[in-house]
Amino acid sequence: METNKYKLALLFIIAVLVSDLSQAEQSSRKKGYDIALAVDNRNAGFQDSVAKLSMILENSQGRKTVRELEIKVLENIRNGDKSLIKFNFPADIKGTSLLTHPFKNQADGQWLFLPAVNRTKRISSRNKSGAFMGSEFSFEDMTNKNIEDYTYNYISTEACFDYEAKTTAVQCDIIERYPIDKHSGYSKQIMWVDQLDKKIYKIEYYDRKNVLLKVFKAHNFVLYKNRYWRANKVVMHNVQTNKVTSLEYKSIKFTIGLNDRDFHRSALRD
Amino acid sequence: MFTSLSGKNFRTSIRYWKIFIIYITTLGFYTPCLAEDILDNLVFDLASTTRYYINKNGKNQVVNNQFSYGYKGEIKLNTKFDFSQFKDIKFSSQVFYNWNNKDEERRYMDIRKANVYFHKGENKFGFGIDTFFWGASESINLVNVLNQSDISESIDGKVKLGQTFISVSNQFSNGEITFIYLPKFRAINFPQRPSYGLPISNSNLFENNKKDGGYAARALFYVEDYEFAFSYFKGTRRQPILIRSSMSPELLTPFYIQTENLLFDGVYLTENFTLKTEAKIGKELGDGFTAASFGIEYPSYLFSDVIDEVIFIGEYIFDDRKITAETHAQNDIFVGTKFEFGDASQSSLRMLYSYDLDYRGQYAELSYQHRFLDYFRVKAKFVKVLTASSEERRLHALVGEEFVKFSLHYAF
Numbered sequence: 001m002e003t004n005k006y007k008l009a010l011l012f013i014i015a016v017l018v019s020d021l022s023q024a025e026q027s028s029r030k031k032g033y034d035i036a037l038a039v040d041n042r043n044a045g046f047q048d049s050v051a052k053l054s055m056i057l058e059n060s061q062g063r064k065t066v067r068e069l070e071i072k073v074l075e076n077i078r079n080g081d082k083s084l085i086k087f088n089f090p091a092d093i094k095g096t097s098l099l100t101h102p103f104k105n106q107a108d109g110q111w112l113f114l115p116a117v118n119r120t121k122r123i124s125s126r127n128k129s130g131a132f133m134g135s136e137f138s139f140e141d142m143t144n145k146n147i148e149d150y151t152y153n154y155i156s157t158e159a160c161f162d163y164e165a166k167t168t169a170v171q172c173d174i175i176e177r178y179p180i181d182k183h184s185g186y187s188k189q190i191m192w193v194d195q196l197d198k199k200i201y202k203i204e205y206y207d208r209k210n211v212l213l214k215v216f217k218a219h220n221f222v223l224y225k226n227r228y229w230r231a232n233k234v235v236m237h238n239v240q241t242n243k244v245t246s247l248e249y250k251s252i253k254f255t256i257g258l259n260d261r262d263f264h265r266s267a268l269r270d
Numbered sequence: 271m272f273t274s275l276s277g278k279n280f281r282t283s284i285r286y287w288k289i290f291i292i293y294i295t296t297l298g299f300y301t302p303c304l305a306e307d308i309l310d311n312l313v314f315d316l317a318s319t320t321r322y323y324i325n326k327n328g329k330n331q332v333v334n335n336q337f338s339y340g341y342k343g344e345i346k347l348n349t350k351f352d353f354s355q356f357k358d359i360k361f362s363s364q365v366f367y368n369w370n371n372k373d374e375e376r377r378y379m380d381i382r383k384a385n386v387y388f389h390k391g392e393n394k395f396g397f398g399i400d401t402f403f404w405g406a407s408e409s410i411n412l413v414n415v416l417n418q419s420d421i422s423e424s425i426d427g428k429v430k431l432g433q434t435f436i437s438v439s440n441q442f443s444n445g446e447i448t449f450i451y452l453p454k455f456r457a458i459n460f461p462q463r464p465s466y467g468l469p470i471s472n473s474n475l476f477e478n479n480k481k482d483g484g485y486a487a488r489a490l491f492y493v494e495d496y497e498f499a500f501s502y503f504k505g506t507r508r509q510p511i512l513i514r515s516s517m518s519p520e521l522l523t524p525f526y527i528q529t530e531n532l533l534f535d536g537v538y539l540t541e542n543f544t545l546k547t548e549a550k551i552g553k554e555l556g557d558g559f560t561a562a563s564f565g566i567e568y569p570s571y572l573f574s575d576v577i578d579e580v581i582f583i584g585e586y587i588f589d590d591r592k593i594t595a596e597t598h599a600q601n602d603i604f605v606g607t608k609f610e611f612g613d614a615s616q617s618s619l620r621m622l623y624s625y626d627l628d629y630r631g632q633y634a635e636l637s638y639q640h641r642f643l644d645y646f647r648v649k650a651k652f653v654k655v656l657t658a659s660s661e662e663r664r665l666h667a668l669v670g671e672e673f674v675k676f677s678l679h680y681a682f
Binding site: 057059065066089090091092093094095118119122124125126127129130131133134135183260261264265266270 | 315
């Protein structure tokens with residue numbers, strides 16, 4: 001009789017623990033999602049933007065090569081922001097363009113136009129993890145992802161390193177996100193999000209074997225139109241190969257009147 | 271000596287070139303800010319070239335340009351103008367010049383592009399000179415019929431010469447419909463090598479004395495994982511039939527016939543592979559014909575640490591016109607691979623092998639490209655016909671004409 005009592009008590013404790021853990025997990029997911037949603041909302045309403053930037057590729061021996069490019073983005077609340085990236089340097093790849101149409105609940109559309117052969121190549125979902133023009137950014141990294149493309153988890157809150165001020169003055173929420181797309185090159189990403197302005201300071205990308213692959217860091221944030229924070233420099237460091245790609249922004253303009261026609265597939269050749 | 275067209279074309283091209291210079295200078299003089307924009311968007315690509323034929327003499331035994339060198343230059347300009355009344359006017363130009371120390375037919379200039387496109391609502395209007403690409407296949411693009419091929423630059427017809435045109439397009443969310451009028455026809459310049467067994471005549475023959483550029487229409491659709499287009503073309507066929515005419519029986523004379531084509535090309539992208547097809551039916555010399563290609567591309571990422579993407583290609587082409595077909599493929603299988611190295615140099619390697627199921631002709635091609643500095647890159651190509659019987663006339667013409675070519679490019 002005594003034994004049965006103990007068994008019942010043990011079962012009760014286990015049930016409570018499991019229920020608590022499940023509730024904690026749900027709570028962590030919700031908090032992670034809420035932080036991601038806040039980042040998304042903080043950036044909403046910009047309509048469109050055009051940025052000119054340099055892409056600096058550095059190999060493991062420190063040799064650098066430079067590319068110049070322009071990125072146009074059109075806000076698209078319904079299906080995810082469309083983007084068109086066009087290279088201006090080196091001269092032999094001038095006109096090379098990448099058009100991205102993100103979609104909710106289906107694979108994103110990506111097309112690469114190669115002027116040397118006058119052909120448009122569609123990027124298959126299996127090649128999303130491939131290097132974008134030899135950089136440490138993959139085709140997947142060049143997509144403005146939807147919030148629904150991941151599931152989230154809140155991890156913790158800690159002082160976050162401000163790369164511009166070189167201090168740890170900012171409080172950041174740390175969340176992890178798991179891609180839903182089975183063709184993603186990543187098993188998970190861990191993000192450091194500034195609590196106040198929702199700036200993303202750092203992202204760690206883990207490969208499919210769950211080993212740290214790349215670290216993204218954002219520097220020199222500038223506030224545009226009194227609302228939109230943009231990092232003037234972002235750095236992607238591949239910790240497995242020790243190659244680095246930096247994007248240094250020269251200018252960003254907002255609300256210049258871009259429309260869907262500027263992101264039509266025929267715009268790749270324009 | 272083999273054709274007289276080159277000199278005439280050269281002079282005509284020079285005239286076009288002068289008009290082009292005057293046009294640019296005038297724009298720059300009246301609008302300094304436009305001139306600055308033009309300078310920012312000018313691209314020069316200069317190259318020194320060498321070509322080496324494995325065999326000493328051409329098949330016609332007349333020429334010996336086993337080793338030759340030369341220069342190649344290309345100027346490109348793509349710029350947009352926004353005037354107060356007209357927005358988004360795009361001007362593109364591309365002028366190509368080639369010089370070879372041994373082959374006169376490889377000394378020529380071509381305006382590949384000199385066009386203006388502008389939008390009015392959902393419609394896009396264009397005129398000038400342009401090169402168009404239609405098709406999906408890797409080996410031979412049966413539906414890429416609008417531009418004349420540049421045989422001096424490529425024997426597979428992939429490199430195209432500029433074509434005068436007027437067009438209007440209507441863009442909709444999932445595609446585009448375009449109507450094109452092509453006012454002028456231009457004949458091909460045949461280089462001395464690869465030779466076609468006999469020297470090519472200076473004069474050209476035209477069916478019913480017609481030499482019109484023709485007109486075309488194309489409806490292109492993007493529907494989820496499908497991309498496909500229906501096209502129509504009527505005009506003088508760009509690729510001639512080489513005949514022995516009574517006027518010059520010792521030479522092959524290019525005979526340009528009239529053609530009417532209904533064309534289809536499509537791509538279906540699955541998660542694991544890509545299916546491609548091109549097809550055309552039409553009428554030539556009073557008879558109907560059918561040609562089609564089917565292909566599959568399978569990408570592999572097994573070696574993704576070193577090679578970004580390896581693509582395996584398999585294609586089948588048939589053309590029931592046999593020897594009057596536009597290409598050497600009338601019942602042929604192509605297999606090949608493409609390697610994209612995915613490094614900062616964006617190196618790529620392409621290998622292609624074709625086998626003719628009717629005549630057992632075999633053809634192989636290897637090409638490589640690598641950029642070793644921001645401004646410099648190298649290109650190399652090797653082409654060899656392994657076997658080809660005399661029945662297989664187009665491929666047989668290339669037997670003994672295998673060559674290696676190499677170019678060092680400086681682009682700024």
